[in-house]
Amino acid sequence: MTVIVITVIITALIFDFTNGFHDTANAMATSIATEALRPKVAVILAGVLNFVGAFLSVEVAKTISGGLVDDTKITPVVIFGGLIGAILWNLLTWLLGIPSSSSHALFGGLIGATWVAAGAGAIQFTTVVSKVVLPLVLSPIVAGVIGLAATYFAYRITARGDDAVVKKGFKVSQIVSASMVALAHGTNDAQKTMGIITLTLITVGSLPAGSGPPFWVVFSCALAIALGTSLGGWRIIQTMGKRISEIQSPQGFAAEASSAAVILTSAHLGFALSTTQVCTGSIFGAGAGRRLASVQWSVAGRMALAWLMTLPAAAIVGAIAAWVAGSGTVGTVVVAVGGVAIAGGIFALNRRNAVTSHNVNDVPAPVPATAGATA
């Protein structure tokens, strides 16, 4: 195995790790916010379920880019550049506490790297629209509407119920719904990295064409995403659990049930949607379902901006990384060292105002408006 292939494998596993802690919030933010689960218990549960989920479905994609770029132009250098773009965007948005799609970051990185290596003609722009732009717009709206409806029904039906019974019942139910989302995430996201590593090995002839992922690839990807998930992306958990709206247990349950339903249905019908965008939309919908005016719509604006920037930003970094790494082994080393340095800087910035399991819920409740209440 060449240096670049080993570098790609290590970088892919690092991406998988960042994917893990970036997406912990999707499953567990509401359960932590409502104290249905203690923070560390929640992230460990999510880690275990991601690990299990990764083994449940090892049918990886037949192409690295999902049709976004001409796969005949993808080389290990292109993959490496794309992964660097995706990792750095994941780390930046984590530092800013913004949930964003790791899948779109990877697509963006690959697009940028492929553009540098093979020109714009290798990019399938119509597929970018249908597989990235359209889901980006539609998935949070669909999930938000469903979350809103589910929350409305939850409050209307339980209005005459005993508060203590209802609250406890929804907290227990949240654990089930959150676990479903975590399991679904493990079956979907670890496969991206399995596919990248497997297809890289096929490209360099280490595996025959059409091979499935070897066990060591499955295990290492499962472990990487599980470890990342268990670390807990506390900044993003805080944003999704506390900064969108003051979430109560009925809302948390409705949001996670909506997310699980949309994610599983779309996966079943072959319609790829971002787990992050779906879960974020569900939480906004659940917030609006109880009281429209208590939702921090300014947070939605920041997220939307970050989502729109994900593809181009990761593409730019991916392009730069691929251009430098394409010069040879020295270039690859320069990019790797540079990536580690930037990542180290981001982690150092995080430590200045760290969000941990101890203070993740320490956010002042958004001030609700006195008018415009619903449900």
Added chain:
Amino acid sequence: MHIAWDSLLIVCAVSFAAAVAVVVFVSLALVALSGGATITADGASTGASTASTAGKTVAGLCFGAAGLIVLYGLYIIVR
């Protein structure tokens, strides 16, 4: 550019039905369990422990229905 609008509509409809159904069933179950709850002298709720037999039966059926939907979801994950 081909967009599978029919698949998208199916995703919307099925997701809506599944999510709302689960939430409705769980909500009904919790209301059924609340049926016999009373407030004791110290302000605590007796909660589900005193729910009537009928209430517990209804709750069981509702939780069961929600559970079936969840199990089907697990089946989709595992398949």
